[in-house]
Amino acid sequence: MDRFAFLLKRPIQLIPVLLGISLITFVLIQLTPGDPVRIMLGPKASEDAIAFVRARYGLDQPILVQYFYFLLNAIRGDFGQSIIYRSPVGPVILDRMAPTLFLILYGLALSVAFTLGLAIAAARSRGRWVDQFVRLVCVSSVGIPSYFMGLMLILGLCLKLKLFPVSGYAPTLIDNLYHLFLPALTIAIGVTPILTRNLRATFLQQMDADYATAGRSKGLPERYIFGRHVFWNSLLPTVNLMGVVVSFLIGGTVVIENVFNIPGLGQALIRAVLTRDYFVVQAVTLVLACGIVITNFIVDVVTVVLDPRVKL
Amino acid sequence: MSALAAAPVPGRLAKLWSATPATLKVGGAIVLAWIVLAGAAPLLSSFNPIKVDVLNMLKPPGGTYWLGADALGRDVFTRILYGARADLMMAFFGVVGPIILGTLIGLVGGYLGGRIDMVLMRLFEITVSFPYFVLVIAIVAVLGPGLKSYFISLTLVNWVSYARLVRSEALVLRNADFVLAARSMGFGHLRTMLFHVLPNALVPPAVFVMTDAVLTIVLGSSLGFLGLGVQPPTPEWGAMIAEGTNYLTSAWWISVLPGLAICSLALGLSLVADGLARLLHTGS
Amino acid sequence: MEELVRVEDLAIEFATQFGTVPALKGVSFALHRGEALGIVGESGSGKTVACRAILKLIAANATVRSGRILVEGQDVLAIDAAALQHFRGEKAAMIFQNPSTHLDPIMPVWRQVAEAMVLHQGVGWGEAKARAIELLRDMQIADPARRAGAYPHELSGGMRQRVMIAAALACEPDLLIADEPTTALDVTVQAQILALLRRIRRERQLSLILVSHDLGVIAEMCDRVVVMKDGAVMETGTVDQILTAPRHDYTRRLIASQPSLMKPAARKSAELAAATPPRLAVEGLKVRFRSAQSLTGWLTRRPAHAVDAVNDVSFTLSRGGSVGIVGESGSGKSTIARSLIGLVAAQEGRILVDGKPVGRLLQERPPAEQRKMQMVFQDPFLSLNPAMTVAATLAEPLRQHKLCADRQIPERLAELMAKVELPANLLERRTTQLSGGQRQRVGIARALALEPEILIADEVTSALDVTIQAQILGLFERLRREMGLTLILISHDLAVVRYLCEQVAVLRQGKLVEYGPTEQVLTHPREDYTKALIAAIPRLSRRSDAAE
Amino acid sequence: ADSKILRMGYGSDVLTLDPIKTVYGSDIIIQGMMFARLLQANADRSEVGPGLAEKWDISEDGKTYTFYLRDAKFSDGSPITAEDVAFSYTRMRFQKDSAYAAPFQPLKEAKAKDAKTVVFTLDRRFTPFLTLTEIWNTGIVPKAAVEKMGDDAYAKAPVTSGPFKFVEWKPGDRVVLARNEHYYKEGLPHLDGLEFRYVADDNTRVSMLQAGEIDVCIGYPVARQPELKAAGFRADADISSVTYDMLINHSKAPFDNLKFRQAISHGIDRQAIADAVTLGSGRPATSIFSPELNFFDKSLPLIQRDVEKAKGLLADSGVADPSFELLVSAGIADDEKTAVLVQAQLAEIGITVTVSKIDSTSVWTRLIDGDYQAELNWWYNETRDPDNALRWCAWGAGDNKSYYTRYNNEEVNKLIDEAAGETDDAKRGALYAQIQKICVDEVAQVAMFHPNWLNGYSPKVKDLILNIGLQFSEIDQTDLV
Ligand SMILES: Nc1ncnc2c1ncn2[C@@H]1O[C@H](COP(=O)(O)OP(=O)(O)OP(=O)(O)O)[C@@H](O)[C@H]1O
Ligand SMILES: Nc1ncnc2c1ncn2[C@@H]1O[C@H](COP(=O)(O)OP(=O)(O)OP(=O)(O)O)[C@@H](O)[C@H]1O
Numbered sequence A: 001m002d003r004f005a006f007l008l009k010r011p012i013q014l015i016p017v018l019l020g021i022s023l024i025t026f027v028l029i030q031l032t033p034g035d036p037v038r039i040m041l042g043p044k045a046s047e048d049a050i051a052f053v054r055a056r057y058g059l060d061q062p063i064l065v066q067y068f069y070f071l072l073n074a075i076r077g078d079f080g081q082s083i084i085y086r087s088p089v090g091p092v093i094l095d096r097m098a099p100t101l102f103l104i105l106y107g108l109a110l111s112v113a114f115t116l117g118l119a120i121a122a123a124r125s126r127g128r129w130v131d132q133f134v135r136l137v138c139v140s141s142v143g144i145p146s147y148f149m150g151l152m153l154i155l156g157l158c159l160k161l162k163l164f165p166v167s168g169y170a171p172t173l174i175d176n177l178y179h180l181f182l183p184a185l186t187i188a189i190g191v192t193p194i195l196t197r198n199l200r201a202t203f204l205q206q207m208d209a210d211y212a213t214a215g216r217s218k219g220l221p222e223r224y225i226f227g228r229h230v231f232w233n234s235l236l237p238t239v240n241l242m243g244v245v246v247s248f249l250i251g252g253t254v255v256i257e258n259v260f261n262i263p264g265l266g267q268a269l270i271r272a273v274l275t276r277d278y279f280v281v282q283a284v285t286l287v288l289a290c291g292i293v294i295t296n297f298i299v300d301v302v303t304v305v306l307d308p309r310v311k312l
Numbered sequence B: 001m002s003a004l005a006a007a008p009v010p011g012r013l014a015k016l017w018s019a020t021p022a023t024l025k026v027g028g029a030i031v032l033a034w035i036v037l038a039g040a041a042p043l044l045s046s047f048n049p050i051k052v053d054v055l056n057m058l059k060p061p062g063g064t065y066w067l068g069a070d071a072l073g074r075d076v077f078t079r080i081l082y083g084a085r086a087d088l089m090m091a092f093f094g095v096v097g098p099i100i101l102g103t104l105i106g107l108v109g110g111y112l113g114g115r116i117d118m119v120l121m122r123l124f125e126i127t128v129s130f131p132y133f134v135l136v137i138a139i140v141a142v143l144g145p146g147l148k149s150y151f152i153s154l155t156l157v158n159w160v161s162y163a164r165l166v167r168s169e170a171l172v173l174r175n176a177d178f179v180l181a182a183r184s185m186g187f188g189h190l191r192t193m194l195f196h197v198l199p200n201a202l203v204p205p206a207v208f209v210m211t212d213a214v215l216t217i218v219l220g221s222s223l224g225f226l227g228l229g230v231q232p233p234t235p236e237w238g239a240m241i242a243e244g245t246n247y248l249t250s251a252w253w254i255s256v257l258p259g260l261a262i263c264s265l266a267l268g269l270s271l272v273a274d275g276l277a278r279l280l281h282t283g284s
Numbered sequence C: 001m002e003e004l005v006r007v008e009d010l011a012i013e014f015a016t017q018f019g020t021v022p023a024l025k026g027v028s029f030a031l032h033r034g035e036a037l038g039i040v041g042e043s044g045s046g047k048t049v050a051c052r053a054i055l056k057l058i059a060a061n062a063t064v065r066s067g068r069i070l071v072e073g074q075d076v077l078a079i080d081a082a083a084l085q086h087f088r089g090e091k092a093a094m095i096f097q098n099p100s101t102h103l104d105p106i107m108p109v110w111r112q113v114a115e116a117m118v119l120h121q122g123v124g125w126g127e128a129k130a131r132a133i134e135l136l137r138d139m140q141i142a143d144p145a146r147r148a149g150a151y152p153h154e155l156s157g158g159m160r161q162r163v164m165i166a167a168a169l170a171c172e173p174d175l176l177i178a179d180e181p182t183t184a185l186d187v188t189v190q191a192q193i194l195a196l197l198r199r200i201r202r203e204r205q206l207s208l209i210l211v212s213h214d215l216g217v218i219a220e221m222c223d224r225v226v227v228m229k230d231g232a233v234m235e236t237g238t239v240d241q242i243l244t245a246p247r248h249d250y251t252r253r254l255i256a257s258q259p260s261l262m263k264p265a266a267r268k269s270a271e272l273a274a275a276t277p278p279r280l281a282v283e284g285l286k287v288r289f290r291s292a293q294s295l296t297g298w299l300t301r302r303p304a305h306a307v308d309a310v311n312d313v314s315f316t317l318s319r320g321g322s323v324g325i326v327g328e329s330g331s332g333k334s335t336i337a338r339s340l341i342g343l344v345a346a347q348e349g350r351i352l353v354d355g356k357p358v359g360r361l362l363q364e365r366p367p368a369e370q371r372k373m374q375m376v377f378q379d380p381f382l383s384l385n386p387a388m389t390v391a392a393t394l395a396e397p398l399r400q401h402k403l404c405a406d407r408q409i410p411e412r413l414a415e416l417m418a419k420v421e422l423p424a425n426l427l428e429r430r431t432t433q434l435s436g437g438q439r440q441r442v443g444i445a446r447a448l449a450l451e452p453e454i455l456i457a458d459e460v461t462s463a464l465d466v467t468i469q470a471q472i473l474g475l476f477e478r479l480r481r482e483m484g485l486t487l488i489l490i491s492h493d494l495a496v497v498r499y500l501c502e503q504v505a506v507l508r509q510g511k512l513v514e515y516g517p518t519e520q521v522l523t524h525p526r527e528d529y530t531k532a533l534i535a536a537i538p539r540l541s542r543r544s545d546a547a548e
Numbered sequence D: 001a002d003s004k005i006l007r008m009g010y011g012s013d014v015l016t017l018d019p020i021k022t023v024y025g026s027d028i029i030i031q032g033m034m035f036a037r038l039l040q041a042n043a044d045r046s047e048v049g050p051g052l053a054e055k056w057d058i059s060e061d062g063k064t065y066t067f068y069l070r071d072a073k074f075s076d077g078s079p080i081t082a083e084d085v086a087f088s089y090t091r092m093r094f095q096k097d098s099a100y101a102a103p104f105q106p107l108k109e110a111k112a113k114d115a116k117t118v119v120f121t122l123d124r125r126f127t128p129f130l131t132l133t134e135i136w137n138t139g140i141v142p143k144a145a146v147e148k149m150g151d152d153a154y155a156k157a158p159v160t161s162g163p164f165k166f167v168e169w170k171p172g173d174r175v176v177l178a179r180n181e182h183y184y185k186e187g188l189p190h191l192d193g194l195e196f197r198y199v200a201d202d203n204t205r206v207s208m209l210q211a212g213e214i215d216v217c218i219g220y221p222v223a224r225q226p227e228l229k230a231a232g233f234r235a236d237a238d239i240s241s242v243t244y245d246m247l248i249n250h251s252k253a254p255f256d257n258l259k260f261r262q263a264i265s266h267g268i269d270r271q272a273i274a275d276a277v278t279l280g281s282g283r284p285a286t287s288i289f290s291p292e293l294n295f296f297d298k299s300l301p302l303i304q305r306d307v308e309k310a311k312g313l314l315a316d317s318g319v320a321d322p323s324f325e326l327l328v329s330a331g332i333a334d335d336e337k338t339a340v341l342v343q344a345q346l347a348e349i350g351i352t353v354t355v356s357k358i359d360s361t362s363v364w365t366r367l368i369d370g371d372y373q374a375e376l377n378w379w380y381n382e383t384r385d386p387d388n389a390l391r392w393c394a395w396g397a398g399d400n401k402s403y404y405t406r407y408n409n410e411e412v413n414k415l416i417d418e419a420a421g422e423t424d425d426a427k428r429g430a431l432y433a434q435i436q437k438i439c440v441d442e443v444a445q446v447a448m449f450h451p452n453w454l455n456g457y458s459p460k461v462k463d464l465i466l467n468i469g470l471q472f473s474e475i476d477q478t479d480l481v
């Protein structure tokens, strides 16, 4: 079908984006003061030792030459070495993808559940106290930093009530539903207000839409109109917003990973940036970029599936 | 049919007032209150917000220290008052750059379309996928830490939100009859874009900016470990929260109270946004 | 005859930011079983509010100040929610002006027809679907089994309106309320829908309330008429009585404004027109739209889909001359206008102004040339910048083209306002604070500000009340006579064209199927298509033939 | 019985398991538990005694050290020979990318005399050498395994000589060790294994300790001490050799001005800073290095804050614009607090301090490049011998230019060398006192206070302290009950 032609076009558009990101990242991080070799060897190492190791990693070459080699190797599937860990980039970041992915998906699942519950409750009782309460909570919770929220949850739910573990990522999926509940909850607390506001507004708008009135004029019950018409017509803006939120989450889980000590990509990225571990930064950036592109892609697919009018 | 325009000035103001949604009034009052408190801080407190006093470290709320003292014996109430200055500034300047840059890019891309839009959209995707930390570190390294770097790094990244909003409006507006009408009267693209498309594409960004302002404060404190945001000893709510986290179990007031201040500002700005949206959408 | 609906002293007001707006101020009327009642009145007179109240479709910000609505003796406004659900759909149903927005865009149409059956009559979805398809067939939708699975946007406007009627009739109500069911459709489709309504009314013994601002439609369809203005009933009576002996001034004005009843304006003789050199000549104009090729299309070497929106169109116009372009929706009328003005590029053909060819696109034309030819857009709600005041809207072209010194601008503005018969105190208003008719006149004033020699008016009156339409047609006529304006009038309403234009061009699928002096084309149409267009014009006098 | 696994949490990440390639706390701690050294310190590191070497001789001229090894095995069961010891030392001293060869400059050669005897040749008399043979980077590695695996592979899965053997390393997460069955001390260690986890956030680490997810929390915010103690955790400070100081760039104005430096030294209140930052658990600094080191000059007085004197010194200095930028690594709460205190105190004597928080790598880079005026930093010493400390912080002739301060006093340099060659404790003491006096008078760096290690231990953990040199030296004795 023609409406799904974009499925084929996307991968091609991806190439310039990934090239652009990798080039800018590479140049920027290399121009930033700080030398990974010095960090690897520590402040007590001699200049000789540093020069020796720099040459070993090819860091004595001009940046663009280095970038060229990076690209060449990347095409062959070799993303270079982590200078700080003195080992190939692959293993350093591969292990970290699962926790971050799980965390984001779990957080989103909770967010979606909360958002649907709150937005439906608010919209169905519009103007009354449930609605006002939901609005108030959504509006004022935007200002709570996630590290603060995370710490409060740990102090309250882990230490006081001993309901959840403080940290960690368990080896099995089911265990993680328990282990990662609090971090996912923290994500949800950050994301839900944004989504809920949007969804509630769309609900209210769609409840006034002409087709809803037409439904009423046919004698359809309010519940049915909401469930079969208004609900499905309201999802798209929120799905799109969710795409944006996920984009921000993908690079932004570092704070939550830190607070709950989850060995994820966000932590890996920030450490790599702080230690100027060039090739790890590069690889993580590309992984995250792919994540974002895939997210947008999924949003597009959902859009096309949800709305028969949309052509991309 | 009586002419709005011909009405005498007081009547007009009264009309404007009665046409202003209640949320806008309440929200505006909260924001205004913070502006006043920030401005009048020296009148409201006799403490110096940056004067350390080791003898009065961690004093709980009550007595001379209404809201307690922090880990360096500074009065929390005073620091919240003065902190409003930095935060209002961050909230304001943190969104000015992004909104200008984002609006322009979104406008040009959406209005002109075609190849320019293609290129801008790739730029958009690159920015969205680009790791923010790398940029912050680089900018702080070049320009030094502090608010200037903060504003610049925000501008370079946050424009995408506004570009997205404005572009989707501009995409529709560029084919709107009144825009075609402007073109058919021989107005150039620049004029059409600035005077006909732009003013009509501003509602979504104007609403979003209120949330964004709060998010910039929160971001500043979350990324304090990169040297972002105000530098010590300047009081700032986000930094106060961050400073207080170690004391959360022993001296909650250091971080919880500035947290409430941020929430109240968030509430105020959101109410303004709600009201603004209602006001602008009804189109009068 | 038994009385089905009785509205008694209904008063409804709306709470708005600017205070309360009384929409209905004590309206009373009655409908007998099997009867068709028409409601006419200018825009904003309360027609829709009154109709919706019968189904208790009352907006959240509305309060019923007084009155009762008795349907079969029961007060609709007093019944409870459960009873209301049964009343709606089973007793009475409604169809709306705009079929596009009143259908759920993301649900296949058969479901929207069937859902009322499932919920009211407890039919299973499978059976309901079969019945829905039958209903759609009954509504004369071709190939209903296949169309049933379509989404609203895949159907034409006329088909959508049929779907809505099918959905309204799904539970076989006694009463159908139709609120301007054809205003959004073009004339040929309008005629089909009206015929359909007549048929089902006959076959199903339906009682009908039909709202329209077109007296022609009412005359064709209804037995009795209610005339409304400003939330009050002006008069009520049988159609004949109202049309032949209106008691109220307002009703008389309404009747006089029907374009089919307006006397054709004075015309230049054909000889005179031929003698003067043509101001505008269009030669072999061709506009082709190519849809963007998809990757799959490109891979399979499938040629991009192309539409010839305008195909080899030629006509000429002398100074002060006027041509009307008519045709069904999508026939290419607007595209001709846009390519003349340079908003879309014509692939072939030439446009000559005073004998000299002009550029295909706006940017290829020097400003002075751009100024010469102006266009008034179809929709007054879309064609004015909502962020500007009237004064700014009108002053901007003056300033940009330096048509007068800055200090003379106020004077010019006043002149322009006077020309389109708008009070000068509207200048400071935002365009959004004007009524539709006022806006359309501002749009015209804006075009006139540039002192154009050629004016293209694209369906400028179709969104307006007949009374305002009459005013605007009068204005064009005056400008043409007094200023020698050359006019291209685009319309799907032949009555309008007949009133104003010397020549008429009939367009079908981008081709000129007929072109000549108006009288000749209207009285002796050569093409069946033209005949159909003429036949579709609702006329006050045609009530008798409609009845059989 | 349940296996006894000790779980430790630490705030920085393990980067390598090869002892010669690092100077980082995380690596040092874990490597200390994996590799045995020739000599071994006692728990508080006050003495060194036999380790892999049962006994040792020092030649008359102090240039030849002979160590006699005991029977011992690596974790793979192969014997630890003199060849391995010579290999380990040669590698540490001469391999190009050895990270901490500096203290071993006098070592010229390490040679196996026979299977159990190893001989070190020094180019001069160098008294501190003996204590250096117990620091982490002299851990003995198996020559055969290193050569077979290559450095990089070895660093990821080393064969060990200490109480624990390597099991697993997940970079950025944890290192897992298990009891080394071949450990040379019969019946030790008591523990079956050990997990060394990277927990970046201080508060999270404390919470994990409280929730029982770790048994040892290395480093906690001092504000949480009362809470930990109240909950029954062992949370008293472990004594450290840390000096917390303000590094000042002697090659840059205004710190090239002696009077200005002195004005600062007299303008700050060390006691108040120590109290405010460590909440009383640390001591104000009187000398350039920690009182825990040998030959610390106890007679040096605490410089009391004297605003008038400081103002006078400032006036005398003739510095026209008394202001400077103080660099702080962003995200370290104590540094920020100290900076604000210094800023406030110096403001009173008329010096304007601008605090700049930047990321730690940028700080290091500017420090090393000399592109800074002042910076807050801390350092610790591996042993109790001050030679190492002074070569780090006041030896202008060294690679690190007196901890990047560019302080370079020929006399001090000479005295440091002289003291290192002296064997008589009384004479060494006198030399070190002289050096300390000069460094304090000239304000080589602004030493401010000596904090201690703040570690929390679950009550189950028996016999474990972190000693002054950042080592759990008695980990083989540690038990979980
Ligand atoms: N929800 C509402 N809120 C406020 N005012 C309303 C609302 N609905 C209708 N009105 C007002 O009530 C009056 C009557 O409106 P109504 O829609 O019945 O007019 P109408 O006769 O159907 O006009 P048209 O021919 O334009 O459809 C108008 O002045 C309108 O502005
Ligand atoms: N930009 C475009 N791209 C592709 N096709 C177009 C475009 N604009 C118009 N068309 C097609 O050209 C044909 C003529 O359209 P046009 O708008 O001129 O019709 P019209 O006669 O003005 O109809 P209406 O009475 O509905 O206004 C239609 O089939 C339309 O779908």
Ligand SMILES: [Mg+2]
Pocket: C047, C048, C049, C179
């Ligand atoms: Mg209506």
Ligand SMILES: [Mg+2]
Pocket: C333, C334, C335
């Ligand atoms: Mg058209």
